[in-house]
Amino acid sequence: MDRLIKEQDEYKECRNIVFRYYQILHEIFVILAVRSHYPNIDSITIHMFCQETAIMDREMINVSAVDRLFIAANVSLQGTSDDNSEVLFVRYEFIEFLVRLAELKFKQTKVCKTVGQAL
Numbered sequence: 001m002d003r004l005i006k007e008q009d010e011y012k013e014c015r016n017i018v019f020r021y022y023q024i025l026h027e028i029f030v031i032l033a034v035r036s037h038y039p040n041i042d043s044i045t046i047h048m049f050c051q052e053t054a055i056m057d058r059e060m061i062n063v064s065a066v067d068r069l070f071i072a073a074n075v076s077l078q079g080t081s082d083d084n085s086e087v088l089f090v091r092y093e094f095i096e097f098l099v100r101l102a103e104l105k106f107k108q109t110k111v112c113k114t115v116g117q118a119l
Contacts, residue, residue, distance in 0.1 A: 001099050005115055013116030018095055029094050039089035043070050046097065060105050071103065073097040 005011040018025065029041070036045035038053040043066075050056050050066050075084060089097065099119060105111075106118035108110070 004096070004100060004103065010114050010116060012097060014119055017119050018099075019117050025095060025098070026091065029088055029091050032094075037088055040085065041091060041094060042068055042088055043067070046070055046089070050101075055101065055105070057105070060109060061101065065104065069100045073100055078113060 001014055002011060005014055011085070015045045030047050033039050033050055035048075047063065047066055049062065052095055055061055056063070056066065056085075073093045074089060094111045099115060102112075102118035103115045107113070114119040
């Protein structure tokens with residue numbers, strides 16, 4: 001999340017929301033991982049999740065937007081010891097994907113003022 005949210009107060013707000021709902025987010029991750037490549041999630045499963053939950057709206061969140069968000073959340077920074085696959089999500093990448101999704105769908109469209117509110 002720190003790659004996406006640069007403003008300290010907004011970062012803390014978003015982090016607190018993730019902590020508050022972490023158990024639910026973890027359960028969603030496990031359910032999706034079981035349907036995918038346990039203990040990870042592939043992009044096909046992410047697309048199905050977005051369709052089943054009506055996240056895709058064909059305007060801001062379409063197939064290509066989900067692809068871009070998947071890639072952005074799955075980027076490994078140079079010099080890190082991240083040995084997970086570039087085509088599969090681990091749990092923290094899934095959470096980053098949801099944060100990026102909320103930012104695109106609700107903050108960029110000015111429905112919400114902060115990423116925390118969007119999430």
